[in-house]
Structures are given as C-alpha cells and as structure tokens.
Amino acid sequence: MGLKTPLYDSHLVHGAKIVDFGGWEMPLHYGSQIEEHHAVRRDAGMFDVSHMCVIDLSGERVREFLQVLLANDVARLKVAGKALYSCMLLPGGGVIDDLIVYLTSPTSFRMVVNAGTREKDLAWIRRQAKDYAVSVRERRDLAMIAIQGPNARQKTASLLAPAERESALGLPPFCGAAVDSWFIARTGYTGEDGFEVMLPVEDAARTWSALHAAGVRPAGLGARDTLRLEAGMNLYGNDMDEDHHPLESGLGWTVAFEPGSRDFIGRAALEAARRTAGREFVGLLLEERGVLRSHQKVCVPGATGDSSAGEVTSGTFSPTLNRSIALARIPRTEAAIVQVEIRGKLYPASIVQPPFVRHGKALIKI
C-alpha cells in the first residue's frame, strides 16, 4: 500500500484515477486531464500537493547555514514571507533537489522540497545543519493545496473572513504570509497566478470541499505536468538530477555567484563548469504532428562525436498550443532547427526560449 495524503478520500469522491507517484497514491486525473489543464489556464483548478515535504528551519545561524546549503542566496530575502527558488547541490555541482524557501522570521525559514527526494534531502540537510545548531523540523502535520488560475486567488479568498481575505489578496507575487492557522503563498507550478496553501491536516478535506463548492476544479498530476512544462518549469528527476548541474539544466538564473565570498556547496564545481562550453538547455517545438517524450534523441546539425546527440528531458503535448513541446539538453548550437528521433524516424523541431505559455497566453510563435 502506498502513502496517502489527507485528501485521498476526497480524490476518490471526485472520481480520480489514482496512480503511484514516488510511493504516494496520487490522482492522475479526475476524468479528463486536458479539461483540467484548460480549467487552470482559464479559470481555477486545485492540486493536492500534500505529498511534498515542508521543513521548518530555525536558529540564530539559520541564514548563514542556508547561504552555504543553497545555490541561490537567501540574502535576497529581505522581508518576511518572501520566497526564493533554489537548487541544493552536491559538492560536485549535481542537483540534490530544487526547492522553495520562505523567510518566516529573522531566525527562521520554511522550505518546501519534492516528495520523491524527502528522505535524502532531510538526511543531507540534517547533516549540514549540525555545524550551525539549526533545528530541522519536518511538518507532517501540514497538508498543502495549490489553487491556480486567473480566478484562483479570488475563489480561495472567498473562503476567508474579511480581514484574512484582505491580507491574502494583498500578497505580492512570490510572497507568503501566515493567515490564521494557514500559510498562504502566492506561488505555484503552472505559470498562472494563484496560491499555495499549507494548512493543518485536519482542515484539508473540509477546505478542499469548500474550494470545490467555490468553483475550483480538482486537477491531477497529469495536468500539473503539462501546465508546468508549458510554463517552462523544470521537473526534478527529469530536467535536472544529481548527474547534471544547474548551468546545463536551464537553472543558471537560480545560482547566485555574487557575492564571490559566499562559499555555497557546489560553488567550486560550478565555477569550473562555467569556464567550459558545456551543453545548453532549450525549449523545443515539434514542427509536425506527434509527441515529444523524455529520453528521445535530439540530433543537432554539425555536431559530431560521442556527445553530438542531445536528449529530450521532458516532453508532452501542449493542450494550450495544440502542439508538442519539450525541454532538452543539447550540444551548443547556432541552428534554429534540430531533429528529434521518434520511433526511429527524424522529425524537425525548432529551438525556442521557454516559457511556452504564461498567464493563459502563448509566448512563442506557432
């Protein structure tokens, strides 16, 4: 039997098709993945993300600790509630996980890491934290619901009392705040506006029902994947992992090399990687009909030798664009078109700059 979130029974009530996801029994869809996708782009959808791991970190030296642990710099978090996306690296530069960290007080932070990496992340964080006397507390008492879409914030706020509603709707993008017993953050993984709400496990099912009654459509992991890929957001295990560093995973923007004195774990390896040509991480748009999938081979014109082929790291059919899109790691190239091998045949795909879709609109020319 797999692990179940506090919302498992709610998923069954809504007719979910349940699949195993990293040991968790999670909803893949509730009938139609594509309709759920469109609901998020056009109105409001909700995802059970309670399988993700919430970790509270506190101590006098917690900021100093995170400045070593994370490739992005928590010094960028100047006001309470502000969030930062970062990778956590091995000394060799490989990505242990990607995460979001919120500043919650001058001596505490809240971190959200992936479900599939929970155990190794916690072990790594606890080991590194010893030198800094930082307390590491996993919050299994919290459930998490992501409500996403152009109408998501309004519909979520309709559940709150007037004063709380005001503070929730007043949140700037990428900021969170404690609202009564909830922690509400204006963050997400879809390219749409919305909230991620962390709330006590015992409130989860009631809140899910109330959101449903407010017109928020349940959406499964299937839609979550097509939405995040359209938004050009990486998935851990597909687009980056311990064998690939952030600079070849499209995550250079999340690495804070300045100030040069901040000696974060993995820094030396990334400094060295920065001096070599390396591979680039691109978006692909399939020119013909068909579907790009992870691990398909990408042939780059002019590239020769062992490393001449690139690879699709995530691929799918984009319901918004009605075309297939992908993220891929390929040899550096000036070419605008590459060839992707699908079932033994080559198909042209153009190189595009992700994101593909943001706030309901296509950002690339079809």
Next chain:
Amino acid sequence: MSNIPTDLRYTKSHEWVRQLEDGAAEVGITDHAQSALGDLVFAEVPETGREVHAGEACAVVESVKAASDVYSPLSGNVIAGNAALASQPELLNQEPYGAGWLFRVAPSSADEAAALMSAADYGKYLADEGR
C-alpha cells in the same frame, strides 16, 4: 462499465474489428482502451498499401502521458487509414467504435477474423483482467 458492441470482434490487446460489406475489415481501439489511455492527442495510422501481419504493431496512439502501439488483428493489405484523426485525435476518445476508427484492411484470409473474441468473450476477458 465499458461499451462493447455485439456486432464486432475483439483482440486481447483491445482492438476491435468490424466486418464491412465489401469484405474489408475496419480496425479501432475499444472503449476500454481509450478510457484506460486517457485523452488521446495523436494517432499514427499505417500507409495505404502496407502489408500487415496479425499481431504486428502498425499504428500508434498517444495520450498526453504515453505512446501505445496498436496491433493489427488481421493479416492483409491496408486499404485506408483514418485521415480525420490527424486533426481530431479526440475522436478516438469520443467515438472509439465510429469516427475514431484507425485503419481498414483487406484480409488475406477469413480464418483470422473468426478466431477473434466475440463481445461476450471480450467482456469476460475484461472482467478477468480487472480482477
């Protein structure tokens, strides 16, 4: 409960076969198959004139999540592929036994079709598979 028309024959890999009046056979995927695959977004049908053997992978249907092979239930020559699926792959979900057909074959023998499952047998097969 999945829809299983009684006038068709079925395979264990969830294709159906319809006997057409001109002796040709029409092939598609069953309601059970389309439901298990989820929203279908792409279909690759065999080219007209291609010779296929029973059990040979000759078409592909792709859902948002994965690609699946479709096996020809019969040996023979492909006489048509459903061109409408190129622009409307959702027909596979909406009308798996009608407008969502995949291809038509001129069978090289009548024996293979007779050996396929009846609707009642396929219904039993699904019930056993689900157990």
